[in-house]
Amino acid sequence: MTEMWTTMGSTLASFMFMWAIIRQYCPYEVTRFLDMYTHNIMGYFYPYITISFHEFLGDRLKRSDAYAAVEAYLSANTSKSAKRLKAEMGKDSCNLVLTMDEYERVTDEYKGVKVWWVCSKVMSPTRSMSYYQEQEKRFYKLNFHKKYRGIVTGSYLEHVMKEGKEIRLRNRQRKLYTNSPGYKWPSYKQTMWSHIVFEHPATFETMAMESEKKREIIEDLVTFSKSKEFYARIGKAWKRGYLLYGPPGTGKSTMIAAMANLLAYDVYDLELTAVKDNTELRKLLIETTTKSIIVIEDIDCSLDLTGQRKKKGDKFSDDENDKSNSEVSLRKEVKEEGSSGSKVTLSGLLNFIDGIWSACGGERLIVFTTNYVEKLDPALIRRGRMDKHVELSYCTFEGFKVLANNCFKIETHPMFDTIKRLLSEIKITPADVAENLMPKSPMDDADKCLSNFIEALETTKDEDLLSLRQSSLIKEDENVKHGSHIKENGELHEDNRIMKVTKQ
Numbered sequence: 001m002t003e004m005w006t007t008m009g010s011t012l013a014s015f016m017f018m019w020a021i022i023r024q025y026c027p028y029e030v031t032r033f034l035d036m037y038t039h040n041i042m043g044y045f046y047p048y049i050t051i052s053f054h055e056f057l058g059d060r061l062k063r064s065d066a067y068a069a070v071e072a073y074l075s076a077n078t079s080k081s082a083k084r085l086k087a088e089m090g091k092d093s094c095n096l097v098l099t100m101d102e103y104e105r106v107t108d109e110y111k112g113v114k115v116w117w118v119c120s121k122v123m124s125p126t127r128s129m130s131y132y133q134e135q136e137k138r139f140y141k142l143n144f145h146k147k148y149r150g151i152v153t154g155s156y157l158e159h160v161m162k163e164g165k166e167i168r169l170r171n172r173q174r175k176l177y178t179n180s181p182g183y184k185w186p187s188y189k190q191t192m193w194s195h196i197v198f199e200h201p202a203t204f205e206t207m208a209m210e211s212e213k214k215r216e217i218i219e220d221l222v223t224f225s226k227s228k229e230f231y232a233r234i235g236k237a238w239k240r241g242y243l244l245y246g247p248p249g250t251g252k253s254t255m256i257a258a259m260a261n262l263l264a265y266d267v268y269d270l271e272l273t274a275v276k277d278n279t280e281l282r283k284l285l286i287e288t289t290t291k292s293i294i295v296i297e298d299i300d301c302s303l304d305l306t307g308q309r310k311k312k313g314d315k316f317s318d319d320e321n322d323k324s325n326s327e328v329s330l331r332k333e334v335k336e337e338g339s340s341g342s343k344v345t346l347s348g349l350l351n352f353i354d355g356i357w358s359a360c361g362g363e364r365l366i367v368f369t370t371n372y373v374e375k376l377d378p379a380l381i382r383r384g385r386m387d388k389h390v391e392l393s394y395c396t397f398e399g400f401k402v403l404a405n406n407c408f409k410i411e412t413h414p415m416f417d418t419i420k421r422l423l424s425e426i427k428i429t430p431a432d433v434a435e436n437l438m439p440k441s442p443m444d445d446a447d448k449c450l451s452n453f454i455e456a457l458e459t460t461k462d463e464d465l466l467s468l469r470q471s472s473l474i475k476e477d478e479n480v481k482h483g484s485h486i487k488e489n490g491e492l493h494e495d496n497r498i499m500k501v502t503k504q
């Protein structure tokens, strides 16, 4: 008997060896033909069916939703039976989420049917530029007996998808994504975005702005988030554009955080200058997920959006305008420097906002911020692209009261009247107000901070008056020179000078 097994074993080994050699010299068509038949014969005797759920499908544009749902389902339902698990921080960094580790196998039961899940990965070589690299391809495999095909492909998979999606929503840790400037994603990294957990404390309650405006924005956002059917009915992609504009420090970035917290959306902070070209911009867009805000901050500095549509001849007049505002021209320099490496065009950006690709994903806000709204191409900010324009401006007394309440939990104070009067006389940003109200030592209470703030307001007022007086003196001087120059030419324009000075 032993002899028979030994002979059989060695015959089989020899056969396998010979087969391996023959395979190498066999034409591809023949091996494929043989493989197909072997597979069919095996399938006849092997009664199990396998379904694979790959993390990335096709040309890897987007992570598969089915894979993510299976991952979530298995993390909740099988973490008790798996022996090797991966741990990750869950929602609000207060609970751990366990998922199956690679090559782990677990059993699940549904209506008396037993199925097996295996988490697996293969390394496949990919060509990147001039060398080959290994690329990880992860997938889950579901095995079950063929007699349960109906129930598994029907109700079981539906149950897995539904429960998986619910679990994902429950455990969803909100994220802040960025496409880091100059970051070259290696080919094995499958997403173009890097992320960290989004934990910004800003809310609309803590924002300093008029309550009426605040209410209007909140209502607009909430209505948008509940309008899936409405958008489908009118045949419009479920997205909305917001343009936030105003001087630095008036709360544009803070409002984006408040929006994300209100709607529980992820934030994609898009650094346009780090995007190589329009194709890359489209790839980034496709990789964003639903329930997200795509933010492009300081859009006027990101691209030469003003220049791209103009002919070269117009450039001079544009520069001339810039000279009138030194800060604007400084920003323009930064802009040109920043956009030098990027070939993203205005039309690429317009496509990004409302091209056909922008419809995939759904439930998305696109937010632009700028300090100079008048510098932007009207096509970029027209209604339909940027549906809602929100101006954030200097701090009003109402805004100040919100900030004071944030800091000291007070609704009113005897010093408020003085502050109200001073705020109506000078322009100060909410960022400056918030900084001035901050206690600078553990001893500082509301009285101390408010009196410091009044002092700061009075100093600013004096400085403003002084600079106003100085600039009017300079102008007066210029006008005098201008007047005498004209006199030399035999013309009298004295009225002109007087008018300008009194205007100051």
Ligand SMILES: Nc1ncnc2c1ncn2[C@@H]1O[C@H](COP(=O)(O)OP(=O)(O)OP(=O)(O)O)[C@@H](O)[C@H]1O
Pocket (backbone or CB within 6 Å): 206, 207, 208, 209, 246, 247, 248, 249, 250, 251, 252, 253, 254, 255, 370, 371, 430, 431, 432, 434
């Ligand atoms: N309206 C506001 N309400 C509450 N806090 C504000 C407001 N505006 C500014 N702040 C405070 O000032 C700081 C700076 O504000 P923020 O970054 O939102 O300004 P910004 O408008 O985005 O400025 P920039 O144009 O320079 O990007 C924030 O940390 C925030 O605490």
Ligand SMILES: [Mg+2]
Pocket (backbone or CB within 6 Å): 252, 253, 254, 297, 369
């Ligand atoms: Mg900002």
